Amino acid sequence: MxxxxxxxxxxxxxxxxxxxxxxxxxxxxxxxxxxxxxxxxxxxxxxxxxxxxxxxxxxxxxxxxxxxxxxxxxxxxxxxxxxxxxxxxxxxxxxxxxxxxxxxxxxxxxxxxxxxxxxxxxxxxxxGAEKKRSTVPESYYSDLTKAVEGKVTAATKQIDHDLPRTFPGHPWLDTPDGHAALRRVLVVYSFRDSDVGYCQGLNYVAALLLLVMKTEEDAFWMLAVLLEDVLVNDCYTTNLSGCHVEQRVFKDLLVKKCPRIATHLEAMDFDVSLVSTEWFLCLFSKSLPSETTLRVWDILFYEGAKVLFHVALAIFKMREQELLLTHHLGEVINILHRTTHRLFDPDDLLTVAYDKIGSLTALTLSKQRKKQEPAVMAELDQRLRRLNSLKLEGEKQR
Incomplete structure (x- = not known):
């Protein structure tokens, strides 16, 4: 090819x-x-x-x-x-x-x-995208594109809503042709995997894949291998249970790898998921400059999802002294936002991620995830029961 x-x-x-x-x-x-x-x-x-x-x-x-x-x-x-x-x-x-x-x-x-x-x-x-594509007929993507054309679902409605907000101002993505290509990739995948359907954040990921891979079909298969093999399960399903697990694992790692920062932020009652959830859902594509994001993705597609933890920890580590001087939640968010958006040299970030954070093995992360899963599922179940209870009360009042 x-x-x-x-x-x-x-x-x-x-x-x-x-x-x-x-x-x-x-x-x-x-x-x-x-x-x-x-x-x-x-x-x-x-x-x-x-x-x-x-x-x-x-x-x-x-x-x-x-x-x-x-x-x-x-x-x-x-x-x-x-x-x-x-x-x-x-x-x-x-x-x-x-x-x-x-x-x-x-x-x-x-x-x-x-x-x-x-x-x-x-x-x-x-x-593994090439291997995944080889398991289906060559016309798989084009056939599925034709089969879903014109169909309307909750996923397609949300995709249409998000298209204009995906990297506005980009000379190709923010055009009718760019929107159409991105829409096809996202809609086709939403039909391929109904459990995922479409989740906000995937628009940024798929858009960057389109720019790198050059063709819709290749971008589609990269999205498929990313969601089905590279990342942990259920990161983008309806209840985002996988993402919640990753956030809990990240909080534990922050305590171990950056204890002074973790203690200071806990004293301020600052929840790191306020910033890190977007990092993990968008795979840093919305936060870091494009070449820095793609350097992270270079590692992601070869070594797996542990690089996301390395990078997230490194961002906090790089601004440790500034963060320790903060007194308000807004200060923390501003420091992290300013840091990520100006990390134009990927080596600055990746040097800290691997030289100062230390090793994170896949086995360690797997154990951490298994440890957090019961608490996350219990919390989500409690939230669902609360919503159902409020719904029943509303119906009774009507």
Whole structure:
């Protein structure tokens, strides 16, 4: 599906995609707000220092492009795809070592970032989306698109309501063509999985997938593998039980990894889910600059959902001293909002996420989730009974 790019071709494409930002002389002198577009066309406002950071990031992206291109030239176009062991046949020790070396190299490379031009190919392969698509007829997406055309459900109504509010001002997403493409992806998935249907937050996720993957069908399969395999179950179902569990796990981790912050916020009666719920539901797409978000997603599609906890903890850790000086809830929210929206250099965030937060194993997170599930389900059940009781009282009064 994808051709192989030579080092020269890759460098040329990266150069074409990543122009240097040049603020005006007046902006430099007055340190005024500068408006520009980022790598994916999103409008950004920042000062001249922000522009300099963005240019440094562009140079890092170019360098990563050269590294990946060199690996493709020496190891082959799909060197990152590791062969499976079939029928229990043992691999030769030399091949085992080669696969292990490739895995270590790949993990390091992915944490440093996948070049934008290679993201569609690498994501689609490593996430499992390509394998998932291969289990159904090739016409699956187009057939389902035709089958659901014109049908109206609660999900389609909510999708139509959210389309104009999804990244307003983007030169393609905020157009009739962009809205139509995003609508098809979301509506088709709502029929594929009726338990999820549509949940607010998925519009931002699907929109960013569209920009990266370039085609609706590929974006659809990336959304499918994300919701069905990468993230924990029930994050986007009606009662959001999975998301509630993740929030409780995150609160526990904040106590362990950032105890001073957790103690201070608890004394202020600040619930971290006020900010972290959106982070987890939108996978940071609404909070972080686009290239920073996509660097997080690079890791998400290879290492799994634990990166979301690493990043959320890192955001708090980066502003520990400021947060410890706060006295009001609004101050905390403003600090975190200002921090996330100006994290133009992904390395600043990911360095803290992995060097200062420490390890979070999938097994540890799994145990934490199992520990929290009973309390979450009991709370949701109590909430449902309360709503039903209020409903009955209202009916009696009528």
């Amino acid at each position: 994808y051709g192989t790019l030579s080092e020269r071709d890759l460098a040329a494409e990266l150069q074409a995609q990543i122009p240097i930002l040049r603020p005006s002389i007046h902006a430099k002198r007055a340190n005024l707000t500068v408006k520009f577009q980022d790598l994916y066309g999103f409008p950004v406002e920042g000062n001249v220092d922000d522009v300099n950071v963005m240019n440094e990031v562009r140079e890092k992206v170019r360098e990563q492009g050269r590294v990946w291109s060199g690996l493709e030239a020496s190891k082959g176009a799909n060197w990152f795809l590791q062969p499976e062991v079939r029928n229990g046949i043992a691999l030769k020790s030399s091949l085992k070592f080669s696969l292990f070396a490739n895995a270590i190299t790949l993990k390091k490379l992915i944490r440093k970032g996948i070049p934008p031009v290679l993201r569609p190919k690498v994501w689609f392969s490593l996430s």
